[in-house]
Amino acid sequence: MDDCIFCRIVRGEIPADVVYRDELVTAFRDIEPMAPVHVLVIPVRHLQSTRDVELRDEPMLGRLLRVASVVAQQEGIADLGYRLTINTGRDGNQLVPHLHLHVMGGRMFGWPPG
Amino acid sequence: MDDCIFCRIVRGEIPADVVYRDELVTAFRDIEPMAPVHVLVIPVRHLQSTRDVELRDEPMLGRLLRVASVVAQQEGIADLGYRLTINTGRDGNQLVPHLHLHVMGGRMFGWPPG
Numbered sequence: 001m002d003d004c005i006f007c008r009i010v011r012g013e014i015p016a017d018v019v020y021r022d023e024l025v026t027a028f029r030d031i032e033p034m035a036p037v038h039v040l041v042i043p044v045r046h047l048q049s050t051r052d053v054e055l056r057d058e059p060m061l062g063r064l065l066r067v068a069s070v071v072a073q074q075e076g077i078a079d080l081g082y083r084l085t086i087n088t089g090r091d092g093n094q095l096v097p098h099l100h101l102h103v104m105g106g107r108m109f110g111w112p113p114g
Numbered sequence: 115m116d117d118c119i120f121c122r123i124v125r126g127e128i129p130a131d132v133v134y135r136d137e138l139v140t141a142f143r144d145i146e147p148m149a150p151v152h153v154l155v156i157p158v159r160h161l162q163s164t165r166d167v168e169l170r171d172e173p174m175l176g177r178l179l180r181v182a183s184v185v186a187q188q189e190g191i192a193d194l195g196y197r198l199t200i201n202t203g204r205d206g207n208q209l210v211p212h213l214h215l216h217v218m219g220g221r222m223f224g225w226p227p228g
Binding site for chain 2: 061072
């Protein structure tokens with residue numbers, strides 16, 4: 001996707017504070033953090049949202065979730081805990097149309113999640 | 115885990131409204147729903163939280179996320195959108211110590227997620 005802002009971050013065309021990168025996923029800090037630690041983990045391959053995932057995406061999705069736990073450990077929030085969130089579509093409040101997982105920690109989170 | 119409430123649901127020892135089941139994950143309705151649709155997707159194998167995931171868990175984690183999207187489709191919330199949430203540890207507000215993914219939809223979700 002030529003003009004997708006997250007694809008452009010993956011390609012290095014837009015600066016971002018990248019904290020993890022492999023062949024399937026990239027993780028970088030959210031530019032509008034809602035917690036002391038707020039990192040996004042995204043698939044390298046453009047997928048608009050979780051509505052578009054197929055059986056063949058399971059390896060990438062597994063990596064996405066495991067890397068979230070790795071990032072939480074790296075960022076020092078694993079011991080006290082954290083929240084993982086994926087927003088899908090209008091009701092989910094998804095703002096960027098490239099699937100992304102929010103890793104948020106460094107404060108307590110209430111219930112329900114929004 | 116003999117006394118884990120979610121392991122007991124997987125084994126059928128505690129009744130639950132199961133909406134999906136395969137060899138890796140089970141999905142059932144949350145008994146304290148915070149949205150018109152509120153389903154939990156959990157691994158069959160007991161894992162306390164995302165803090166305990168390892169490389170070998172990636173296939174299960176990929177299935178967990180893909181089944182969340184399948185459940186959203188089944189429940190009729192995919193078109194308008196939904197929110198996926200995993201709570202980890204104290205700060206994340208995790209109440210049951212067996213990894214679980216919340217699939218919530220049927221209403222709009224605000225930001226931040228708690």
